Amino acid sequence: MLLIFKTFFFLGCISFGGPAAHIGYFRSAFVEKRQWLSSEDYAQLIALSQFLPGPGSSQIGFAIGYQRAGVLGGICAFLGFTLPSILLMVMAASLSSAFLNNDIFEGIIHGLKLLAVVVVADATFSMYRNFCQTKLTTTLCVMTACFILLLPSVASQLISLTIAAIVGARWIPDKQSPTTPSSLPSHSNTSYKEWVAGGLFLSFFFILPWFGDLNVTLKVFSEFFQTGSLVFGGGHVVLPLLQSNLELQSGLDSVNSLQGQISSEQFLTGYATAQAVPGPMFTLATYLGYFLLPNTPILGALIATLAIFLPGFLLVIVFLGHWKTLANKPVLSSAIGGINASVVGLLLAALYQPVFVTAVEQTIDIVSIILGLFILRRFKCPILLLVIGFMLLGALLTIT
Template identity: 50%
Template sequence: MWFVFKTFFILGCISFGGPAAHIAYFRETFVQRLSWLSERQYAEFVALSQFLPGPGSSQVGFAIGYHRAGLKGAISAFLGFTLPSILIMLVLVISAGQLADNTLFASVVHTLKLLAVVVVFDAVLIMYRNFCKETSSIFVCLFTACILLVFPSILSQIVVLVFAAVIGLLFLKATKLESPKKKRHCLIKSSFTCINYIPLLLFLALLLIPNLLFSLSPFFSVFSDFFHAGSLVFGGGHVVLPILQGMLTEQVTSDQFLSGYAIAQAVPGPMFTLATYLGYFILPNTPIAGALIATIAIFLPGFLLLLSCLKHWGRLAKNPCLAAVMNGVNAAVVGLLVTALYQPVFTSSVFSGLDMALVLIGFYLLKRQKLPVLYLVLTFAVFGVILNFI
């Protein structure tokens, strides 16, 4: 458990750049360096996280921890990866954002975002080679990227994933199916028999019970608001912004909300820890309790839904129908990463020729010199310090 926690804690301290960068960091660490799982297993976890509501990159980390050491490993992975971001958010909200306004801090964060461009680009290249080998899969990848670049929305993402699943089932079969009848029913039957209903029922209960009890205590009200927000988010941390903004208009000011969102983008780890910042203000008499309740509530729905199918996911993934579907979805995931590489990773990081030069240097150090990511983080942090004084 300790090694799982320690590994994810280190990643939680250095994972700047948002969900796409986190997925790239995870792949480099757990597939390439530690060999905890194969490229295909990792791609299946990423694809599964795209189908479920919740924090996509944190769900991937949760799945890796579960794959390595069961439920304790999953919880250790979540705590390790999320704790640095939570602690930073608490320090910043208590100190009224003094560190966030520091120019040296801003400069280091900027160069670490440039490193995220390098890491995500490397992940896109490798995953493209692995999952886009056929004409159909290349088409799915290209179609996904083009649609999401032109029409960036959650509805577009859901549509292209469904489209990719259909294309996979029709044209990317992993094995020859025995008969049309089996082809038609095998996926549905296997899906229902492999669902773990306890986490699913707990999810449904928590979705309803706090609503009935919120008048008894403000804690129930906070839990209910953030649990519902976590249940509605498809597509990662940026999508939670309009949902929370609509739910909390009477509980936090516009300045508090926008400050929290800006800080969440600047710190490493999952953007869902925006809930930590906002929860602090919602319960002024017990601000730390409010921050922790909000944080747990917004992450919990995605993890419960993941657990409902993760335990038997390996067996379910061997189903010929689902294997074909996953081939299509894996190609779409590469397209999703291409989209994320452009927006927000590249567009929010590269603003000048100097920025692009640092990206090229980082790519050279990663691919040709094989410099480990931790050393790359230290190198880019030094770049940030130097740039602050130029």
């Protein structure tokens, strides 16, 4: 448990760049370095996270901890990866947004965004070599990337993965070897843990809203749980849905109202801060929860954080074992081959938008990315050294 926690805690301290970058960090840490799972199993976790609502990269991290040490392992992975971001968001909420105007700080964040480009590019290239070895899989990858770039939306992602699954099931031969070990849980019957997780999800989603008006704490938990249950497509999608849910509270009385305690300026400052700190962007809920329970701000931050992450984790417990069971069937195994290729296309599209677009501002940024890729791939430089190097680079570019 301690190993899982400290490994994810380290990643939570350096994982800038959003879900696409997190996927790259996780692959480097758990597939290449520690070999906790194979490339194929990791790609299946990515595919599963695309189909389920919730924070995709955090679901992948939870699933990795879950397959290593059960539910407690998943909890340790979640706490380790999310704790640095939670602490920073609470600090930002308590100290206001003044530190965001510091030029050196903004320079450091810029350098870490450039590192995110390097990490995502490396992950994309590595996964392309593993899962796009035929003309058909390469075509699925390229067409997915083009489709997502032209029509960026959650629906486009789901359509691409669905089409890739159908094409894979029909035309990609099943090459799965029965002797290949898998680290993912696999079973055909529903276990008690899955029944409990499914029951909790349904209860919190359908029943809890009826009791939310009785207590403001329940209202906070319910609203953020509803948001986490409906967000498909990653951290950026949480912004409009959270904003909509908070605005819907305007009709409540002053005791239970969730609107009015957070101004538009605070809301957008929290969103900007969530992009500036490492870890999942869903910790925007931490920042907002701090202001929603002004008498107990720390409690509000923790409740909002738990509520927005919990639905995705419950659904991972419900579906992970059956996902692997279905994938072992020849037709579905072939479909997974198509999905894997499409996932590479999703990552390729994310490499450009939002990772590259938000990071690159001038020619020196391109040079830094090229050199970073060269150092990472040629010399296998540890991520920590690259983090320090790009932080110094960002600060230096700001000064000069």
